[in-house]
Amino acid sequence: MDAKRVGKRIKAFRKLKGYTQIDFAKELDVSIAQIGNIERGTKLATDDFLEMIAKKLSVSKDEITMESLNSEK
Secondary structure (H helix, E strand, O other), rough: OOHHHHHHHHHHHHHOOOOOHHHHHHHHHHOOOHHHHHHOOOOOOOOHHHHHHHHHHHOOOOHHHHHHHHHHH
């Protein structure tokens, strides 16, 4: 998975739902730094954490990772 592309998609979905990074971090019970690192692609979220993110954003994990998967083919 391309961490930067996944991070950009998470950020886009987060913004569509109207969450700030601060609000989203609180919803997921993680630090703002962790959300920032994931969105910038400096860290890749675990599969379990991607599931949590997807659930909070009301999207599937595949929707978050799809662009990354398509670019790897």
